Amino acid sequence: MQTKIYLDEESLPKTWYNIQADLPSPLDPPLHPGTGKPAGPEDLAPIFPMELIGQEMSQQRNIQIPDEVREILRIWRPSPLIRAHRLEKFLKTPAKIYYKWEGVSPAGSHKPNTAVPQAYYNMKEGIERIATETGAGQWGSALAFATSLFDLECIVYMVSSSYYHKPYRKSMMQVWGAECIPSPSPRTASGRAVLEKDPNTSGSLGIAISEAVEDAATHANTHYSLGSVLNHVCLHQTIMGLEAREQLAMEELYPDVVIGSVGGGSNFAGISFPFAGDILTGKKKDTEIIGVEPAACPTLTRGLFEYDYGDVAGLTPMLKMYTLGHDFIPPALHAGGLRYHGDSPIVSRLVHDGIITPRSYLQNEVFEAAITFARTEGIIIAPEAAHAVKGAIDVALECRKTGDPKTILFCNSGHGHFDMTAYDAYHAGEIIDYDCPDDLIKESLANLPKQRG
Amino acid sequence: MTPTIGLLINPIAGMGGTVGLKGTDGLSDVALARGATPRSAIRTKETLSLVRHDTLSFLTASGAMGEDALRECGITEITVLYTCSKPTTADDTRRVAAAFKEAGADLIVFAGGDGTARDILSVVGRTIPILGIPAGVKMYSAVFATDPIAAAALIRDAGTLPLRDAEVLDVDEEAYRTGRLSTRLYGIATTPYRAGYVQHAKETVFQTGSEEEDRQEIANFMAGVLASPRPFILGPGSTTGAIADAMDLECTLLGFDAYAGGTLTIRDGDATSLLAFLRENPDTRLIISPIGSQGFIIGRGTQVITPEILGIIGEKNIIVVATPGKLRATPDLHIDSGDRNLDASFPDSIRVICGFGLAEWRKLHRSS
Numbered sequence: 001m002q003t004k005i006y007l008d009e010e011s012l013p014k015t016w017y018n019i020q021a022d023l024p025s026p027l028d029p030p031l032h033p034g035t036g037k038p039a040g041p042e043d044l045a046p047i048f049p050m051e052l053i054g055q056e057m058s059q060q061r062n063i064q065i066p067d068e069v070r071e072i073l074r075i076w077r078p079s080p081l082i083r084a085h086r087l088e089k090f091l092k093t094p095a096k097i098y099y100k101w102e103g104v105s106p107a108g109s110h111k112p113n114t115a116v117p118q119a120y121y122n123m124k125e126g127i128e129r130i131a132t133e134t135g136a137g138q139w140g141s142a143l144a145f146a147t148s149l150f151d152l153e154c155i156v157y158m159v160s161s162s163y164y165h166k167p168y169r170k171s172m173m174q175v176w177g178a179e180c181i182p183s184p185s186p187r188t189a190s191g192r193a194v195l196e197k198d199p200n201t202s203g204s205l206g207i208a209i210s211e212a213v214e215d216a217a218t219h220a221n222t223h224y225s226l227g228s229v230l231n232h233v234c235l236h237q238t239i240m241g242l243e244a245r246e247q248l249a250m251e252e253l254y255p256d257v258v259i260g261s262v263g264g265g266s267n268f269a270g271i272s273f274p275f276a277g278d279i280l281t282g283k284k285k286d287t288e289i290i291g292v293e294p295a296a297c298p299t300l301t302r303g304l305f306e307y308d309y310g311d312v313a314g315l316t317p318m319l320k321m322y323t324l325g326h327d328f329i330p331p332a333l334h335a336g337g338l339r340y341h342g343d344s345p346i347v348s349r350l351v352h353d354g355i356i357t358p359r360s361y362l363q364n365e366v367f368e369a370a371i372t373f374a375r376t377e378g379i380i381i382a383p384e385a386a387h388a389v390k391g392a393i394d395v396a397l398e399c400r401k402t403g404d405p406k407t408i409l410f411c412n413s414g415h416g417h418f419d420m421t422a423y424d425a426y427h428a429g430e431i432i433d434y435d436c437p438d439d440l441i442k443e444s445l446a447n448l449p450k451q452r453g
Numbered sequence: 454m455t456p457t458i459g460l461l462i463n464p465i466a467g468m469g470g471t472v473g474l475k476g477t478d479g480l481s482d483v484a485l486a487r488g489a490t491p492r493s494a495i496r497t498k499e500t501l502s503l504v505r506h507d508t509l510s511f512l513t514a515s516g517a518m519g520e521d522a523l524r525e526c527g528i529t530e531i532t533v534l535y536t537c538s539k540p541t542t543a544d545d546t547r548r549v550a551a552a553f554k555e556a557g558a559d560l561i562v563f564a565g566g567d568g569t570a571r572d573i574l575s576v577v578g579r580t581i582p583i584l585g586i587p588a589g590v591k592m593y594s595a596v597f598a599t600d601p602i603a604a605a606a607l608i609r610d611a612g613t614l615p616l617r618d619a620e621v622l623d624v625d626e627e628a629y630r631t632g633r634l635s636t637r638l639y640g641i642a643t644t645p646y647r648a649g650y651v652q653h654a655k656e657t658v659f660q661t662g663s664e665e666e667d668r669q670e671i672a673n674f675m676a677g678v679l680a681s682p683r684p685f686i687l688g689p690g691s692t693t694g695a696i697a698d699a700m701d702l703e704c705t706l707l708g709f710d711a712y713a714g715g716t717l718t719i720r721d722g723d724a725t726s727l728l729a730f731l732r733e734n735p736d737t738r739l740i741i742s743p744i745g746s747q748g749f750i751i752g753r754g755t756q757v758i759t760p761e762i763l764g765i766i767g768e769k770n771i772i773v774v775a776t777p778g779k780l781r782a783t784p785d786l787h788i789d790s791g792d793r794n795l796d797a798s799f800p801d802s803i804r805v806i807c808g809f810g811l812a813e814w815r816k817l818h819r820s821s
Contacts, residue, residue, distance in 0.1 A: 437804060
């Protein structure tokens with residue numbers, strides 16, 4: 001029985017898949033944070049290179065991957081597709097479980113798939129310095145790796161709870177020559193404002209984004225780079241789904257269920273958009289696409305689909321997306337990379353249109369899934385990736401009940417070698433199952449006018 | 454400034470337990486006759502041996518109530534404020550506590566059980582934080598460190614640790630000796646606690662606001678939820694008290710208050726009056742907080758809520774609230790309504806509101 005399915009390097013995709021071309025109607029445009037009117041390329045030009053702005057708004061289905069980028073991606077791509085035989089056996093499921101293993105990249109996650117092209121386009125435009133934010137540190141280390149390849153300076157604002165919790169992610173960034181500081185920081189007006197309000201805050205991705213955007217806007221020859229949410233980031237990540245579709249085809253399979261964890265949405269977009277595109281273009285109709293998120297930050301399952309800022313300070317354009325409110329600061333989760341109040345506008349749109357189904361899980365059941373995975377498949381995965389594993393296990397168990405031998409594909413987005421404190425906390429029984437009491441929140445909101453009146 | 458610790462040992466605490474007396478109140482002679490040995494001094498010395506003496510100054514009482522243990526641990530920088538009678542009584546405990554208060558102690562450390570905690574609380578209230586070295590037969594109150602070693606760690610950092618509210622409970626010893634457990638909430642003290650566990654990194658991960666800020670967040674959130682005309686009952690405790698404050702409602706901190714139409718209808722209700730209230734207001738919600746060191750949401754400190762009352766309210770109409778600090782002290786919650794079948798109808802985990810629009814799921818142990 002084949003376990004690992006490899007594509008040769010020559011089969012590395014030459015184009016990314018842009019799902020915007022196949023949406024039944026265009027996305028609602030981003031709105032300028034000051035005027036509230038649709039933001040044009042000129043509004044984004046101060047912080048992004050023109051090539052990425054073009055990709056952000058492009059309606060072209062297939063977008064060329066530059067040769068220089070493909071050469072670098074060859075270091076670890078195409079990544080393996082692995083059949084989880086031992087997990088299947090453990091679950092006694094008739095389902096076939098495949099996972100796209102992205103822990104093989106230099107930074108240990110899927111994030112370099114977009115960090116490399118982003119650094120490349122900035123370098124081509126003559127930019128010398130890039131500012132960014134990072135939650136769990138996966139994006140920050142990926143961009144540090146990518147900028148080092150193109151001799152760019154890099155500054156990373158890292159959510160403070162992760163900065164202290166995962167010191168080795170910071171060390172990786174330093175090895176690749178980037179500067180990493182805890183956010184909120186006193187370096188920016190956005191950071192100072194948050195610190196003044198709450199000096200003990202554990203920070204959030206929304207705050208760190210504000211700081212990085214402000215840094216880019218106030219420093220010469222500096223651009224901003226985002227590791228998720230935006231359309232061009234999701235575009236770059238589709239290389240995972242494109243490869244996986246080819247790899248499954250080599251086994252004469254097509255997935256019945258595609259699963260990914262969702263924070264800002266890019267790894268999920270990467271694994272699922274090629275398959276969602278097959279639904280939109282009528283090639284397939286029964287594929288179930290599931291986005292898994294933490295119950296404590298339930299953007300897709302319980303948020304509202306409306307315009308909101310991408311950051312806490314309201315510096316970014318407003319995006320039409322599922323959101324918990326840009327001032328929502330989720331509790332300090334171990335899956336730090338999934339602590340984001342909003343979501344990719346394209347993922348949000350596909351949830352709204354019923355192409356994608358969201359699910360949410362509590363922290364302990366996610367760690368339980370991660371332990372099961374480590375003890376069957378051997379790989380210790382990141383808590384973020386464990387959400388996808390939990391989703392896959394649940395679907396496989398549903399298959400055991402129905403006897404349906406579905407083919408399940410999930411994105412195993414990265415290893416958890418820097419997350420061992422979180423695993424320790426799990427074993428010590430110290431992981432807290434945070435949840436949003438949305439029934440009471442709704443009740444409270446319904447009572448608000450009466451309180452004011 | 455060097456923190457001043459008031460150290461008080463109840464020399465007879467815990468003796469009853471070793472000889473099967475389920476408490477020592479009024480029975481120290483019987484306990485001694487049965488061969489009981491004093492253990493509170495031993496446990497205190499265990500704690501004192503782990504504390505750096507040069508960073509603290511001690512106030513205490515003579516002989517077995519503190520002085521002896523301090524001297525045996527080589528601590529000489531002590532001030533004896535009170536000479537106790539022989540044998541010592543609850544009155545001695547209260548007088549020593551009053552002397553500590555008068556002298557401006559920063560923290561009162563006592564070795565004893567619930568009875569000792571109750572005596573100290575009756576004198577100092579919330580003016581001075583209280584920390585118990587567990588040495589009694591009954592320790593349902595939330596002021597006790599988990600063991601003498603943990604007590605030493607909290608004393609070492611006295612003056613710098615945050616404080617949390619801690620219920621002082623005591624049981625009816627007469628009833629307890631006949632096998633019935635009936636506790637009563639006597640008051641709410643403050644006690645120092647350590648926000649994290651053992652690793653620095655985890656403190657960062659589980660970082661929350663101060664106890665007061667957390668309580669205020671819960672109160673503000675619940676005030677919004679309860680602003681509808683729907684009737685509700687607020688249970689005892691400072692978190693539920695903060696909800697009443699946020700809603701500008703009167704409440705009794707130690708009992709159950711029922712509200713209908715936005716006003717206090719029953720103050721400090723008993724089972725009969727609450728039952729009558731529920732018959733008139735069948736869609737009433739109950740807002741409760743875990744009480745005591747063992748995390749009981751129903752039972753022990755909440756005997757007013759009889760199985761009949763609980764059955765009418767229904768599990769779905771109960772909202773549990775607790776600060777993250779409180780939940781760390783009592784990670785698992787318990788229910789013991791007195792009706793096993795009713796307890797069994799509760800799920801094995803329960804949602805606890807722990808912040809503004811934020812909840813934690815906690816294991817709920819049912820009586821068995």
